[in-house]
Amino acid sequence: MAEPRQGQGNRPRRDRQDKPKDDSGLTEKVVFINRCAKVVKGGRRFSFSALIVTGDKLGKVGIGFGKANEVSEAIRKASDAAKKAMVKVSLREHTIPHEVLGEHDGGRVLLRPASPGTGVRAGTGVRAVIEAAGIRDILAKSLGSNNHANVVKATLGALLQLRVRDQIFETRGITAKRPVTA
Structure with a gap:
């Protein structure tokens, strides 16, 4: 043969x-x-x-x-x-601080933080944005349109919605109490 x-x-x-x-x-x-x-x-x-x-x-x-x-x-x-x-996007170690849903036209992307070692569980367009940002552990699901441009823009929109704890406290006018270590 x-x-x-x-x-x-x-x-x-x-x-x-x-x-x-x-x-x-x-x-x-x-x-x-x-x-x-x-x-x-x-x-x-x-x-x-x-x-x-x-x-x-x-x-x-x-x-x-x-x-x-x-x-x-x-x-x-x-x-x-x-x-x-x-x-610039807000990250917490090698994942995201909280769950977020990003939308752009028909594209909808759900991003969830994952425990260390999970890796990037995402489709092609979402994976490209997430890996370029430096996120190593995340769960993602594309829910709406599968148009590449809309999925990528929805992913970036979701990442821009992320806020770390200190940013949220600052916008609410609360001072974050740090635990005292001996």
């Missing part, structure tokens, strides 16, 4: 995982690339859009969307947009 040649059959998908940027310490992940075709007199003209998540794995994360006539140019534009749109 002849084995399939290289490049045929069930070959593994090319992995577009985290690409560490040596100059800034940021990681990028390509979440989705869309190809759009415009029919013109001479045939079809293709254009591409790219959805990128960028993060420093220390609590800062951003998403970017770029469009161009070539894939590499769309990725570059999305990467630049993601770097400009980076925001």
Whole structure:
């Protein structure tokens, strides 16, 4: 029986995982690339859009969307947009401080804190945002639309709703009492 040649059959998908940027310490992940075709007199003209998540794995994360006539140019534009749109999210050790539900258009994402060692239990778009932010233990569920852009934006919206205990006390005007250790 002849084995399939290289490049045929069930070959593994090319992995577009985290690409560490040596100059800034940021990681990028390509979440989705869309190809759009415009029919013109001479045939079809293709254009591409790219959805990128960028993060420093220390609590800062951003998403970017770029469009161009070539894939590499769309990725570059999305990467630049993601770097400009980076925001700080509140974390507690390697998880989130509390359960939260994020929404964007039809996309709804539920995030729950998890005990150490659980890992990241999430789908592709949610996982990209969570890992870029540096969260190691979390449970996530995408409830609404499965549109990549809406799921990613809902995840970022959920992360922006997070508040640690001290921030909540500060907004309520309460001073947090620390336990006395001997």
